[in-house]
Amino acid sequence: MKKRLTVQKISLIGLLAALSLGIYALEAMIPVSNIAGIKLGLANVVTLTAMVLLGRAEAGFVLGIRILLATTFYGTFISFAFSLCGGALAYAVMCLTVNRLDKKQLWVISVLAALAHNAGQLCVAALVSGTSAMFTLTPYLVISAVGTGVLTGLTAQRLYFSPLRRFGGSHRE
Amino acid sequence: MKKNIRWAVIFSAVVLVCLGVIFFGQLTADSKGAEIYLGGKLYKTVENIENTQPGEITVRTPEGFNRICWHNGSIWVEEADCASLTCKKYGKATLIGETIVCAPHGLVIKVVGKTDDEVDAMT
Numbered sequence: 568m569k570k571r572l573t574v575q576k577i578s579l580i581g582l583l584a585a586l587s588l589g590i591y592a593l594e595a596m597i598p599v600s601n602i603a604g605i606k607l608g609l610a611n612v613v614t615l616t617a618m619v620l621l622g623r624a625e626a627g628f629v630l631g632i633r634i635l636l637a638t639t640f641y642g643t644f645i646s647f648a649f650s651l652c653g654g655a656l657a658y659a660v661m662c663l664t665v666n667r668l669d670k671k672q673l674w675v676i677s678v679l680a681a682l683a684h685n686a687g688q689l690c691v692a693a694l695v696s697g698t699s700a701m702f703t704l705t706p707y708l709v710i711s712a713v714g715t716g717v718l719t720g721l722t723a724q725r726l727y728f729s730p731l732r733r734f735g736g737s738h739r740e
Numbered sequence: 741m742k743k744n745i746r747w748a749v750i751f752s753a754v755v756l757v758c759l760g761v762i763f764f765g766q767l768t769a770d771s772k773g774a775e776i777y778l779g780g781k782l783y784k785t786v787e788n789i790e791n792t793q794p795g796e797i798t799v800r801t802p803e804g805f806n807r808i809c810w811h812n813g814s815i816w817v818e819e820a821d822c823a824s825l826t827c828k829k830y831g832k833a834t835l836i837g838e839t840i841v842c843a844p845h846g847l848v849i850k851v852v853g854k855t856d857d858e859v860d861a862m863t
């Protein structure tokens with residue numbers, strides 16, 4: 568598969584990165600979204616959309632830009648570690664599952680990614696605090712991951728089956 | 741469509757199991773207490789947070805402080821000087837297993853269930 572970086576693609580990457588930063592900032596303002604500093608990972612919707620519209624590498628770019636900018640704007644080292652581990656694990660799960668499941672099952676990929684996102688962040692919380700005390704949060708986090716995963720997944724699915732898809736070029740079709 | 745239903749069933753089952761674990765955790769305890777961890781070690785155990793009398797403790801670390809209060813079955817960070825204030829914004833932890841983390845100070849507060857046997861053994 569030949570990869571070409573067209574102007575359209577680059578602008579879509581930029582647009583999605585900006586969008587995910589906006590969602591990330593918005594999420595930071597919702598007080599209820601924090602369990603032990605663990606974020607819901609609403610910005611993952613953009614990573615997933617980028618992956619199906621543009622491809623894995625481009626989705627990685629979008630994620631990288633978001634984490635970098637978020638850290639510059641709001642960041643502490645700890646929030647960087649949380650974003651990085653959560654985002655990277657969710658990204659890895661998306662990479663592994665995106666071609667195995669149908670595009671009508673984007674919401675499933677999203678739930679699996681959300682589970683990975685929360686697992687990653689839980690591990691960061693354990694490492695930072697040096698205790699495993701917060702692993703009792705697991706059932707709460709699994710429920711929260713399924714809930715947000717379905718929500719973000721259906722959004723990504725909606726975006727994928729929208730005119731936005733044209734801008735991604737003839738990716739993998 | 742079939743695949744969607746199959747996944748929906750799987751995820752629903754997972755959620756139900758988790759709900760079961762949470763409810764079972766609440767039901768098997770006779771009272772609620774809390775554990776406060778600092779720097780990876782158990783720093784203090786609050787035997788009962790269900791008192792009608794409010795209680796509090798201020799934890800100081802080289803990085804800063806957290807004033808922790810408990811009352812009527814909840815525990816929360818009332819005041820802290822960490823940058824993000826995630827711990828304070830979390831609000832009240834009420835359910836057993838709930839945890840408040842102040843990552844910059846290496847502080848973890850966890851609501852734990854106590855059975856009467858444990859309480860008897862203590863007295």
Ligand SMILES: [Zn+2]
Binds near residue numbers: 822824827
């Ligand atoms: Zn704090």
